Amino acid sequence: MASEITYAEVRITNESDSLDTYSKCPAAPREKPIRDLSKPGSPSLLLTSVMVLLLLLAITFLVAFIIYFQKYSQLLEEKEAAKILTYKELNCTKNGSLMEDKVWSCCPKDWKPFVSHCYFILNDSKASWNESEEKCSHMGAHLVVIHSQAEQDFITRNLNTSAGYFIGLLDAGQRQWRWIDQTPYNKSATFWHKGEPNQDFEQCVIINHKTTGWGWNDIPCEDEHKSVCQVKKTYL
Numbered sequence: 001m002a003s004e005i006t007y008a009e010v011r012i013t014n015e016s017d018s019l020d021t022y023s024k025c026p027a028a029p030r031e032k033p034i035r036d037l038s039k040p041g042s043p044s045l046l047l048t049s050v051m052v053l054l055l056l057l058a059i060t061f062l063v064a065f066i067i068y069f070q071k072y073s074q075l076l077e078e079k080e081a082a083k084i085l086t087y088k089e090l091n092c093t094k095n096g097s098l099m100e101d102k103v104w105s106c107c108p109k110d111w112k113p114f115v116s117h118c119y120f121i122l123n124d125s126k127a128s129w130n131e132s133e134e135k136c137s138h139m140g141a142h143l144v145v146i147h148s149q150a151e152q153d154f155i156t157r158n159l160n161t162s163a164g165y166f167i168g169l170l171d172a173g174q175r176q177w178r179w180i181d182q183t184p185y186n187k188s189a190t191f192w193h194k195g196e197p198n199q200d201f202e203q204c205v206i207i208n209h210k211t212t213g214w215g216w217n218d219i220p221c222e223d224e225h226k227s228v229c230q231v232k233k234t235y236l
Contacts, residue, residue, distance in 0.1 A: 090234065104236040108139075113233065114154045119144060120229045121158055121165070129204040132166045132227035133180065141231035143168030145179045146207075147189055155228060156207070156214040164206035164217070166227040171203035171218070192216045 092106035093113070107118035122135060129143075136142050145168045146152050159165055168180030175197070177185045193210060197218035204221035207214060207228075219225075 092236065106234045106236060108231075111231070112154075112158060114151065116233055118231050118233055119155060119158070120231075122227045122229060123160070123163075126224040126226055128224055129166050129170065129221040132225070133168070136227070136229035139229060139231070141229040142180050144228040144230040145169075145181050145183060146191070147183070147186070149189075149191070152191055152207075152214065156209075159207070159209075159214075159228075160226075161209040164208035164219075164225040166225050167205050167207050167216070168230070169205040169216070170221070171197075175200070190216065 089109040090106040091109055091111075091113075092104040094104065105113070105116075107113045108120075111118040111120045113119075118141075120136075120139070120141065122132065127135065133143050143166055144155065146155065169177055169185075170180070172178050177197075179185060191207075191214070193215035194212065196216060197205075199218065202218040202220055204223075205216050205218050206225050207216055
């Protein structure tokens, strides 16, 4: 019996042709990544945040400044009102051209006016420099500060030639003289007696009368003398 022979057709495909087929297919386009603006690292968001923060800081500073200014103004008004109420009675005169928006210049009763200040002579008792300054302070004033010959002449016309009176001048150390109201000490406008000041341990000053006239003399602060108080005029 003859064997049956089966034939099968085998087709061999060239591998390179298959690769060429795939290589000819266009590649899918890559999508560009979309930047997420909500992320913290976004420059535009960071810039906006900084601007908002600066704006808030500016508003906060402005509000704080307005509140501070209002409180400061109110404090000044209250201080002025308290000063007026300190005195039971004021003696006022028609004001000149010193302050155009104010009509009257006033001093407490029994105080003596001169230019822009009022003066009070403490003749009741003697005290040390610190005690004398404290007495003036209780009246809303301080020991007298003298800056001109005219002012000294006015003051001395109301003093007793047999007494000494503390003034608001003291030695802060190393003969560095200063006024109690912190105004500059001007050597060209001082009225020391001849030879004064002469002792380092004498750190306070009185004004007294000698044969040559009125002048300043440095003395120990613990010594007891009369004194002169000074306060600025009140303008109404």
